[in-house]
Amino acid sequence: MNRRALWGSLIGFVLVVGVLLGVNLATENHPVLGLDLQGGVSVILQPTEEVGEEDLDTVRSLIRDELESLGIAEPDVRVEGTNIVVDLPGVKDQAQALDAVDVAGIVTLRPVLVCQPGAPSPELLASLSDGQAALPTSDGTQVCVVGPPGGTGEVFSRGSASPQIDQNTGRWLVTVDLRDDGQAVWNTLASACFSGSPECPSRQLAIVLDDVVQSAPTVNQPAFSTGVEITGAFSEEEVRSLARVLNRGAFPVNVEAQRVETVSPTAGSDSLRAAIIAGIIGVSVMLLGLVLYYRRIAIIVVAGLMVWGATVFSLAAFVSQATNYALSLAGVTGIIVAIGVTIDSYIVLFERLKDEVRSGRTPRNAAPRSFQSTWRTILAADLVSVMASAILFWLSVGSVKGFALYLGLTTLADLVVCYLFTRPAVILLASKYRDGRLIGLGVTS
């Protein structure tokens, strides 16, 4: 193998990792710590009207889904008494927290009487009869006079709205499914609008959230069976926001933020420090054991673990800043286990190297061969871990997701370090040895 390429890989990788670590430390770009480790901000929400326990539970799940779809990871949402308590990790100030939890709100469906551009005139406002309202559209260019609500967003099945592109025209549209029990409500409204009846002369049906007309599609069929398609001259942005509105439509009740509290870490302020101290002691003991057992070549494990640690730190700092995935105790667990998996890569390699040397090869000769067969093993085993974390990340919610993210990152770091650092380091070090002293074997033969 080409020595220059090996040295290049070794030095290049260490340099890149070192620079990244230096930049992160210099800019104080730490991983964001989770609710249990660092505390956060908590928002207490209260329903605007009396509701049952079941509705509160529904709202709780909906809020968590909404928060996660907005990229706020691992919120802790629960019902307490008649309130809903939302704890947010990694949120710095209270205004940001209030903004973030402003995800609840009832979507109503109201027939449109007339829409006109500009601000509402006084005559128009005066002419409104009972139950009617003049509401601005979401782009703010028009005002629509709408009738009393004929239904709520509960007619749509939860989470079914998605933005799509019409294959023929290439235009954006939104599709959404109707719930079995919502179909009748929707169709009553739709048929009234389709026929242009006095309640709905404009033939438009407005989708209203927070007193803003999000969309006012013209109804072009009297009855819908399972799904509804909303088309128009939409941009991608508009379609996405409309889909979000339709998806949140299932909120059975309106909730309002009551107050904001800052929260101390649940794991106790000492937990992280204790974990770090205990972790360092544990890893040191383990490394000492490896040095005693594998002798000289164990220097590569010590160095490799440092490089791996630096890689993981930089990755964690980057990912938690970029994606809002705070490092919680669950993530820390993932990392502790990953240390074990990383060390295993070295042990598999060294045991193989030992076998080869025992059967008569020089370390110099055995190292590249050993690495090749070990690499296959490590690749197969690590791929399963990466696969596991990818699937858990995509399909699960809450802290499972955070755990998966960090397990995946550390495993990837293991693969990269193994190939770019360990491989050249072992081969180059072994090339200096012609007997088994390298790996703690007495001189055989």
Add this chain to the structure above:
Amino acid sequence: MSLDESRGTAMEVGESGRSRLFRGQTAIDFYGRRRLGLAASLGLLVLTLGSLGFRGLDLGIDFEGGVSWDVPASSFGVAEAEALLDAEGVSTDGARIQLRSSESGEFVKVQVEAAEGARAEELRAAFAEAAQVAVDDVGVNLVSSSWGSDVTGKAIRALLVFLVLVAVFISIRFEWRMAVGAIVAMLHDVVISVGIYSVFGFVVTPATVIAFLTILGYSLYDTIVVFDRIRENEARLAAHRAPFADVMNISMNQVIMRSVNTSLSSVVPVVSLLLIGAGLLGASTLSEFAIALLIGMVTGAYSSIFIAAPLLAVLKGRSAEWRDRRWARAVGEPLRAMVMGGLPAGRRVRGDEAEAGESRAVADAASVLNHAPRPRRKKRR
């Protein structure tokens, strides 16, 4: 002719069992003891299912909800709340105690899994007394779970997808029998870990669930490392038509040191978390993870060798490819020689040890082809 033999004798074999283990020269008959591992695990499984049936799991506040007190924090803090709960005999396992502050002042929120109506009022009075405030100033509320059934549902769906993909992956990369072995070993590990939580009555928190997921990944990882060695030995011994028992024994003996080393080095940091972090430094939340992880790592390493491999042996034994290779397996010195890199000697051709008394071709040609490395030359100038 036999290079293998010369290689086997050129290296001295360790005197004690320990030195043989270090040198990778063990000749343990894992195949012969395969039923031991399966039986032990079966016993554990029965115990687990029994315990789950009778005692169930002690689910924490995140799963079952509980009671919450808001105690104004003037002289009263998190430490005082913990002390009070301890004094009142309420378990703080899985309890959540936070200091919260808003414009209206600071207070300690204490959330505990189980406290019946009257008990909640009693504790409310106790909190009020300890914090030197009126009873009415301590708010009591029922708390719902934060880990709803939908979280569990999604996690289970993710797991099922994962299992299917892992099965496909292992079937392609290795073979379907190994997929079966790996997945059974993994389920075994998770069930045993859950069982230990049930038997000892540890509180299950979201952290525990995460730890169980970790166990699952760890178990699979470990099994794949072991199976990779089996596959390699299969290829090496293919021409010799060695029975699977031999392949398994050789592979297990070759990986045992790696398994011991890996388990030790993975377990040491976790034990440190448990003893130093949770014990000495008193961070009790750490013990939740550490216990589950410790159990998982130990069972993970155990199941690869004592569940996954024996199961693979059973499945292989029935396949058409391996059925007609039922020679007596090698034990003792011949096994040791093969573990140390040799190939099957022609010994069993004599048929005196073969169970079925069949004879087979001597695979001398192959053993010559699969030759040992060339002796090292003197350093050239």
